[in-house]
Amino acid sequence: MSLDAATIDRIVANVLSQLGSTPAAATDAPASDVAAAPAPSVSPAPSAPAPVRLDEAVITADVLERQAAGASVVEVGKKAVITPAARDTARERRIEIIRTGESPKANAQPTAKTVRPEAKPGSPSALACVVRHTDAVDRVLDDVLPGARKELLGCPDDAAKLAISALCRGETGQVLIFAEQTHRAACLANRNSKVKAVAIRDVLDVKAIRKQLRANVWCIDPADMSWFELRQLLRTICA
Structure with a gap:
């Protein structure tokens, strides 16, 4: 079937009309129409754990196991005696032992170990x-x-x-x-x-x-x- 010039012109006109009505790309939308991204939330810093108070004059491994199970910080008296076994237990269970008036140092950054000079028997470190x-x-x-x-x-x-x-x-x-x-x-x-x-x-x-x-x-x-x-x-x- 042959088409005359008038028919061809109408077909071309319809195609051009359809192409001209194509909606604009989404990227052409105004910036104000784009929702702003929410600001990231900041979690509050964790508070230091409350120490468990032990009033015994002698702190043994058994005392730690019975009275400080699950604790991370234990407070003892200034003159309390801490046995070697208790110190070992504290190290194994990551328990920090502080004396009355001291602050926990669990969150402090580790510092380089200081090499101490050899002490004499009469020095405070004896x-x-x-x-x-x-x-x-x-x-x-x-x-x-x-x-x-x-x-x-x-x-x-x-x-x-x-x-x-x-x-x-x-x-x-x-x-x-x-x-x-x-x-x-x-x-x-x-x-x-x-x-x-x-x-x-x-x-x-x-x-x-x-x-x-x-x-x-x-x-x-x-x-x-x-x-x-x-x-x-x-x-x-x-x-």
Whole structure:
């Protein structure tokens, strides 16, 4: 079928009319018609956990397990004794132990460890591990080593373990262990290469040992010692 010129013109006119009525692209829409994206929400910073208060004079591992299960911060008294087993339990369970008046440091950024110089027995960083307790021990420590850190322990094994830990961490340069089994305490402590532990009985022992090595753990049995004898012994160690 042949088409005349008039018919062809009408067909072309209809096609052009349809193309001209095509709606504008969506990108031509005014910017005001586009919904603004919501601002991101900011979550408030988590608050520090409330510490669990323990009023016991001696904090043991059993006390932590019974009274601080699930806690992240435990507050104890300023003079409370914390046993080595309790410290191990706290480390294993990620429990921070603070004393009354201190603030939790769990969220603080870790800092580089400071290398501390070797301490002397008479310095505030001296450590006294008391397994065998007597009145003379308390009096002499207050007299000769008033700034010493004192820990009450249940056996010489715990004393040796605490001595190794304190020396390796740089918390002290000298340790005094008061126990009946002095040779056992010295033997267990000497398993670490940084420890030079000796068992002594009197001032003469101290002087003889000083000529041969630089001991940093002194194991003493105070059972049969008077206050005067023990005082002279500690003064010789501190000299």
